[in-house]
Amino acid sequence: MNxxxxxxxxxxxxxxxxxxxxxxxxxxxxYGDFLAVRDSTVPIEKKKITGFIGPSGCGKSTVLRSLNRxxxxxxxxxFEGSVMYHGQDxxxxxxxxxxxxxxxxxxxQQPNPFSMSIFDNVAFGLRLNRYKGNIEERVEKALKxxxxxxxxxxxxxxxxxxxSGGQQQRLCIARxxxxxxxxxxxDEPCSALDPIATRQVEELMLELKENYTVAxxxxxxQQATRVADTTAFFSVDISQGGRTGxxxxxxxxxxxxxxxxxxxTKEYISGxxx
Amino acid sequence: xxxxxxxxxxxxxxxxPQLDYQALEPRALKSxxxxxxxxxxxxxxxxxLFSVIYMLLAQGGTRLFGADVVEVLTGLPPAGFEVGGxxxxxxxxxxxxxxxxxxxxxxxxxxxAIYLGVLDxxxxxxxxxxxxxxxxxxxxxxxxGVFVYAVIVIHWGYSALAGGIALAVLMLPTVVLxxxxxxxxxxQKMKDAAYGMGCTQTEVIWKVVLPTGLPGILTGVMLAVAGxxxxxxxxxxxxxxxxxxxxxxxxxxxxxxxLIYNFSGMPFENQIELAWTASLVLVLIVxxxxxxxxxxxxxxx
Amino acid sequence: MSNLFRAADATSGISGPPSMAEYAADRIFRSIAxxxxxxxxxxxxxxxxxxxxxxxxAVAEYGLGFITGTTWNVSKGEFSVLPEIWGTLYSSLLAxxxxxxxxxxxxxxxxxxxxxxxxxxxxxxxxxxxAAIPSVVYGLWGIYVLIPLLKPLAGWLHDTLGWFPxxxxxxxxxxxxxxxxxxxxxxxxxxxxxSVDAFRRIxYKVKEAAYGMGTTRWEAILKxxxxxxxxxxxxxLVLGFGRALxxxxxxxxxxxxxxxxxxxxxxxxxxxxxxxASNFPEAGQVEVQALMYAALVLLAITFLVNVAGLAIQQxxxxxxxxxx
Numbered sequence: 053m054n055x056x057x058x059x060x061x062x063x064x065x066x067x068x069x070x071x072x073x074x075x076x077x078x079x080x081x082x083y084g085d086f087l088a089v090r091d092s093t094v095p096i097e098k099k100k101i102t103g104f105i106g107p108s109g110c111g112k113s114t115v116l117r118s119l120n121r122x123x124x125x126x127x128x129x130x131f132e133g134s135v136m137y138h139g140q141d142x143x144x145x146x147x148x149x150x151x152x153x154x155x156x157x158x159x160x161q162q163p164n165p166f167s168m169s170i171f172d173n174v175a176f177g178l179r180l181n182r183y184k185g186n187i188e189e190r191v192e193k194a195l196k197x198x199x200x201x202x203x204x205x206x207x208x209x210x211x212x213x214x215x216s217g218g219q220q221q222r223l224c225i226a227r228x229x230x231x232x233x234x235x236x237x238x239d240e241p242c243s244a245l246d247p248i249a250t251r252q253v254e255e256l257m258l259e260l261k262e263n264y265t266v267a268x269x270x271x272x273x274q275q276a277t278r279v280a281d282t283t284a285f286f287s288v289d290i291s292q293g294g295r296t297g298x299x300x301x302x303x304x305x306x307x308x309x310x311x312x313x314x315x316x317t318k319e320y321i322s323g324x325x326x
Numbered sequence: 327x328x329x330x331x332x333x334x335x336x337x338x339x340x341x342x343p344q345l346d347y348q349a350l351e352p353r354a355l356k357s358x359x360x361x362x363x364x365x366x367x368x369x370x371x372x373x374x375l376f377s378v379i380y381m382l383l384a385q386g387g388t389r390l391f392g393a394d395v396v397e398v399l400t401g402l403p404p405a406g407f408e409v410g411g412x413x414x415x416x417x418x419x420x421x422x423x424x425x426x427x428x429x430x431x432x433x434x435x436x437x438x439a440i441y442l443g444v445l446d447x448x449x450x451x452x453x454x455x456x457x458x459x460x461x462x463x464x465x466x467x468x469x470x471g472v473f474v475y476a477v478i479v480i481h482w483g484y485s486a487l488a489g490g491i492a493l494a495v496l497m498l499p500t501v502v503l504x505x506x507x508x509x510x511x512x513x514q515k516m517k518d519a520a521y522g523m524g525c526t527q528t529e530v531i532w533k534v535v536l537p538t539g540l541p542g543i544l545t546g547v548m549l550a551v552a553g554x555x556x557x558x559x560x561x562x563x564x565x566x567x568x569x570x571x572x573x574x575x576x577x578x579x580x581x582x583x584x585l586i587y588n589f590s591g592m593p594f595e596n597q598i599e600l601a602w603t604a605s606l607v608l609v610l611i612v613x614x615x616x617x618x619x620x621x622x623x624x625x626x627x
Numbered sequence: 628m629s630n631l632f633r634a635a636d637a638t639s640g641i642s643g644p645p646s647m648a649e650y651a652a653d654r655i656f657r658s659i660a661x662x663x664x665x666x667x668x669x670x671x672x673x674x675x676x677x678x679x680x681x682x683x684x685a686v687a688e689y690g691l692g693f694i695t696g697t698t699w700n701v702s703k704g705e706f707s708v709l710p711e712i713w714g715t716l717y718s719s720l721l722a723x724x725x726x727x728x729x730x731x732x733x734x735x736x737x738x739x740x741x742x743x744x745x746x747x748x749x750x751x752x753x754x755x756x757x758a759a760i761p762s763v764v765y766g767l768w769g770i771y772v773l774i775p776l777l778k779p780l781a782g783w784l785h786d787t788l789g790w791f792p793x794x795x796x797x798x799x800x801x802x803x804x805x806x807x808x809x810x811x812x813x814x815x816x817x818x819x820x821x822s823v824d825a826f827r828r829i830x831y832k833v834k835e836a837a838y839g840m841g842t843t844r845w846e847a848i849l850k851x852x853x854x855x856x857x858x859x860x861x862x863x864l865v866l867g868f869g870r871a872l873x874x875x876x877x878x879x880x881x882x883x884x885x886x887x888x889x890x891x892x893x894x895x896x897x898x899x900x901x902x903x904a905s906n907f908p909e910a911g912q913v914e915v916q917a918l919m920y921a922a923l924v925l926l927a928i929t930f931l932v933n934v935a936g937l938a939i940q941q942x943x944x945x946x947x948x949x950x951x
Contacts (some may be wrong), residue, residue, distance in 0.1 A: 139343070140343075147345045148345065150842065151841065152841075153838065153840065153841035154840075155345075156842070160836065162832050164832035164833055165852055166836065167854065175571075182848060227836075243360060357844065357845045368732060368736045369733070370729070371812075372816060374812045375756055378768050381768055382764075385771075435663075438660070440663075445660055445661070451665065455668050458668055458671045462667070462670075464866060464869045464870065465929065465932035465933075468904060468921055468925075469678070469925065471917065473678060476677045476681045490833060490945065498670070500669070501926075517874045528656040529649075531656075542889065552801045554761070555761075556761030556764075557762075559900070559904055563908045586643075587879075590766060601767055604767045605767055608763075609752060609761070612759055613756075616755075
């Protein structure tokens with residue numbers, strides 16, 4: 053009866069200091085009738101790493117996947133709000149999601165190389181975009197950047213599936229950056245990796261930031277502190293009877309972890325709930 | 327769409343990427359073309375089915391749903407220029423032979439599946455038997471007839487029993503593979519629970535695996551029965567044909583499928599119409615078992 | 628021992644070892660199951676042995692000439708099956724061409740989100756019903772629907788393009804074209820079902836990766852999904868081909884049972900299976916031996932094709948279960 057009595061909490065908008073590449077304004081995200089995420093404004097800054105943290109079910113992955121319209125693969129998905137990318141709303145009717153995904157690349161939670169050779173995996177995006185230049189050179193460059201070149205340079209013809217989990221994930225990163233997309237979305241890229249592979253991927257992210265804009269979902273708060281410049285903390289609201297995720301607080305990573313404004317953020321980062 | 331410029335990075339000049347749909351771009355045209363082809367293929371594939379169903383109802387339905395339905399279902403097949411007549415012996419013959427085939431293949435198949443699926447799934451015997459069962463499903467059905475001809479008919483002549491055995495050869499691998507699949511679906515934790523109570527392997531199978539896997543097993547059995555009912559090649563020279571109702575298992579026996587085959591080439595309207603009627607009855611029998619297979623296999627929630 | 632465990636004492640609880648009878652039942656039941664599995668192996672061996680043995684006199688008599696000769700003359704006692712082997716392979720290849728293209732298209736149509744899943748269920752039911760209709764009913768349909776339908780088309784093709792070997796003769800009634808068409812309809816469900824399975828086996832993350840790279844649906848299908856499913860689709864084609872080789876009744880009713888070798892789609896022909904179907908019931912002892920030899924040839928061809936198909940299929944399954 054008191055659902056309307058209190059206004060729903062909405063995070064204070066975060067004022068980004070630099071250029072904003074993607075300005076994401078989630079009003080509501082539905083899966084069918086289920087309200088998955090509400091009221092979250094997340095600006096992604098140019099050549100920075102923006103980390104998304106929060107407990108499971110808080111919608112951080114859902115928001116990330118909305119940034120290149122990956123959620124369109126789910127038929128019941130519905131997005132209300134806007135995602136402004138270089139001044140264009142990628143959810144506008146006339147926008148082709150396929151093109152959006154060519155500019156905004158993605159690395160997934162589970163390594164997902166194609167069942168083809170290592171070389172063909174990395175060259176996939178180049179061929180897809182009918183790249184006319186030297187493909188070998190691009191592949192080598194991408195693999196070097198993904199810190200995989202040394203391990204695979206003598207077996208580029210082998211199947212991508214023959215690599216170990218950590219190598220597969222770096223292969224997927226190489227595949228994603230070979231076309232030099234404008235923005236790279238990473239959805240818990242280290243969750244399937246061992247600590248050594250995780251370190252390698254983290255170092256890679258810091259290097260990527262030189263040239264790319266990165267948005268990173270992580271379940272690991274230490275990872276956020278290690279790599280993210282800006283951090284967005286999401287939580288899940290069960291008070292309305294559903295499980296709706298929303299943005300609690302967004303700010304420079306240091307501020308979020310050392311001087312959080314919201315009580316929820318403080319509790320989360322000090323491990324009082326998970 | 328303009329090509330993405332891969333060389334100009336960092337993209338300081340990258341201000342207004344073109345994101346819109348480009349309807350007349352080659353890529354979009356190709357997509358539309360291929361999608362259209364796929365739709366056409368799917369619709370074309372459905373045409374024969376509807377044509378067959380239409381013919382069955384139009385040609386076979388008049389007799390089956392007409393006034394002389396009793397004569398059609400119980401009467402003897404007509405000779406030459408005779409009018410009327412029915413397909414009674416063929417219906418009974420088909421049911422009897424499918425019954426014989428089931429009586430042989432179902433128990434044997436389920437027992438073999440128990441070995442393959444539960445007792446020792448990875449042994450040499452199991453892998454070999456499973457592989458041969460799969461080979462047997464791809465076996466030309468007429469070879470089952472040839473086999474039974476060589477083993478039985480040469481010595482004891484044409485009979486319902488020989489026909490039933492030929493059908494059993496065809497049903498067996500279907501039953502084995504479906505039953506094995508169904509039993510493999512029983513979660514290991516359920517079996518573990520029973521073993522944990524101190525059940526013997528036999529008890530686990532009878533009390534947990536078979537009851538839990540039963541819907542799947544029944545589905546497999548029904549599909550095998552449906553397949554056997556529609557078979558004709560293996561009956562051609564094992565059961566042969568007969569114009570009369572079956573009185574003992576050791577004599578030549580009529581079946582719907584052979585009746586259709588025999589009547590299809592005859593120059594008489596009446597026989598051709600009966601061939602369609604028999605086809606309709608046969609398809610109804612086959613579909614009944616197919617539908618039963620679906621109903622029993624539906625997981626209970 | 629503490630009191631707590633007193634109840635577990637073997638003498639006071641209700642637990643006890645199975646009785647001798649239960650042990651015996653367990654043993655016997657397991658032996659029966661093992662024997663049943665063994666029967667499958669024995670059955671296949673027995674089929675091979677029996678057909679082989681009954682064919683032996685003919686194999687000894689006609690030797691390899693049986694496969695290379697072109698006459699089947701009962702009164703002269705001359706038997707050979709080259710036209711039947713040709714007809715079997717030709718009709719099956721034509722059917723595979725058509726049924727394969729349609730089967731794979733339908734598999735793509737059903738698995739790659741072209742239609743709502745409820746619509747997909749309807750189409751899947753249609754395909755399954757195509758598979759459920761008995762061969763002999765297709766034969767009847769072929770005689771009274773397909774052949775009359777094909778005749779004018781065949782006549783026109785023969786008249787205008789008669790110089791082309793495929794249209795070298797006119798369709799007088801039964802013939803290769805109606806037989807191959809019906810055969811294509813009959814193997815379509817096999818090809819479609821196994822291909823659907825191959826597409827379904829592709830993990831969702833692969834599709835995600837493809838779309839994440841910015842592929843259109845068709846780029847994802849042609850550049851990622853099809854290559855990934857290729858071995859499964861190959862298995863579907865080989866197993867469909869195997870089915871076509873052994874299919875009997877519809878062919879016996881539609882192909883014309885004529886002992887000749889022709890490229891023409893419209894001339895009558897014969898296949899091994901329909902030779903068996905039409906000659907066995909009235910065959911004398913000598914002809915039966917020759918037919919057994921023909922059965923052996925059919926057995927050998929289908930056995931090889933099926934084993935190849937199954938091997939490819941198993942390789943596919945292993946590929947996706949992670950073993951390389």
